[in-house]
Amino acid sequence: MKDIQFLLERFHCHFVGNDNSPKVFFAPGRINLIGEHTDYNGGFVMPLAFQLGTYIVTAPSANKCFRFYSENFKSHYEHPYGLETSKGKADWFKYPMGVVDRFVRHSGWPDCGWDLYFFGDLPLSAGLSSSASIEMVTAVAMDFIFQSTYPMIELVKIAKEAENEFVGLQCGILDMFASGMGRKGHCLLIDCNSMEFSTIPFKTGDYRLIIMNTNKRRGLADSKYNERVKECEQALADLRQEVDIDFLCALSYSDFQKYGAAINNPMHYKRARHVISENQRTQDAAQALIANDIRRFGKLMVESHKSLHSDYEVTGLELDTLVEASMEAEGVMGARMTGAGFGGCAIALVHRNHISKFQHHVEKVYLQKTGLKVEFYDAYAVNGACRIL
Numbered sequence: 001m002k003d004i005q006f007l008l009e010r011f012h013c014h015f016v017g018n019d020n021s022p023k024v025f026f027a028p029g030r031i032n033l034i035g036e037h038t039d040y041n042g043g044f045v046m047p048l049a050f051q052l053g054t055y056i057v058t059a060p061s062a063n064k065c066f067r068f069y070s071e072n073f074k075s076h077y078e079h080p081y082g083l084e085t086s087k088g089k090a091d092w093f094k095y096p097m098g099v100v101d102r103f104v105r106h107s108g109w110p111d112c113g114w115d116l117y118f119f120g121d122l123p124l125s126a127g128l129s130s131s132a133s134i135e136m137v138t139a140v141a142m143d144f145i146f147q148s149t150y151p152m153i154e155l156v157k158i159a160k161e162a163e164n165e166f167v168g169l170q171c172g173i174l175d176m177f178a179s180g181m182g183r184k185g186h187c188l189l190i191d192c193n194s195m196e197f198s199t200i201p202f203k204t205g206d207y208r209l210i211i212m213n214t215n216k217r218r219g220l221a222d223s224k225y226n227e228r229v230k231e232c233e234q235a236l237a238d239l240r241q242e243v244d245i246d247f248l249c250a251l252s253y254s255d256f257q258k259y260g261a262a263i264n265n266p267m268h269y270k271r272a273r274h275v276i277s278e279n280q281r282t283q284d285a286a287q288a289l290i291a292n293d294i295r296r297f298g299k300l301m302v303e304s305h306k307s308l309h310s311d312y313e314v315t316g317l318e319l320d321t322l323v324e325a326s327m328e329a330e331g332v333m334g335a336r337m338t339g340a341g342f343g344g345c346a347i348a349l350v351h352r353n354h355i356s357k358f359q360h361h362v363e364k365v366y367l368q369k370t371g372l373k374v375e376f377y378d379a380y381a382v383n384g385a386c387r388i389l
């Protein structure tokens, strides 16, 4: 956790003259353990919220506007009250503004102005949900500012709508759900169709969860993400000629084997095969974790990565190299990409006695094959978005 004193000092440094007493909010990033590209197909996902994320320090001000400052981007944005929220959105501001927009539409503008200082310690555009953590921390801060007292699950939905409509990425609910509803020491098993979820103790014995950053930057909105969403919709439309379903994950894997031939385009067939098999793997992985069967859990991670490589085609040289190199190292139970893919991060479960040898091996192979330097982070599960001061 970032030192709160540091955050308060930085707030006062930037918003000179604002002597009102600030409040501080935090929303974590997430790691998806398994269940990739299933959320927008009504399937299961299994994320945890981890210790890195985004902070907001905020206090009321005399100016009738929202003033945002991002420490990470060193950039300031001022939004006068009354001005159309969809106008003037640029760069990172569209993430908080999309959330603000939702609150303003519902409740109108607040009575006084507010200064908001943002600080994030998550690597950006790395597939660890820096965007969702900005949206969720804005949502909990706005909930306070507008005194709306929404349940967390409503804030999760507001953040998702903001991303879909304001930012234009057709993402599912995974990232915001994990960032909002995460539980210390646990991962979540979320049914993205019914939005029901359970918490599972994230107990991996002697194995530690290590994040590996490809350091290959990619913008999700520019990537092929929306294209994959469309391909799944087309596969679903074909399947619906044969079987009465509303979303891909309504089909079990054995039913997919029965009806899959209804999908005309072979590429769409592969996309659907990934989604439906991944949905099964995610439920199996939850059972494995509950049964303390880390070996099985690790195997399912590797199978998930293979399917994302061959059928969903979202891995690429960098993620594949990290996962292959991880699996060559001693003491590794499993590894896979996490998040949308197209760069970003992979994760591995590594025996605590082998971590430095593992890192040395992966670093060497990755540099040789890609010319890039991998970065490692430890991860532990924390609670979701909240006010911390």
Ligand code: GLA
Residues within 6 Å of the ligand: 032, 035, 036, 037, 038, 039, 040, 171, 172, 173, 174, 175, 339, 340, 341
């Ligand atoms: C991104 C999206 C999520 C989810 C994952 C892939 O993180 O924001 O909604 O689709 O990719 O599992």
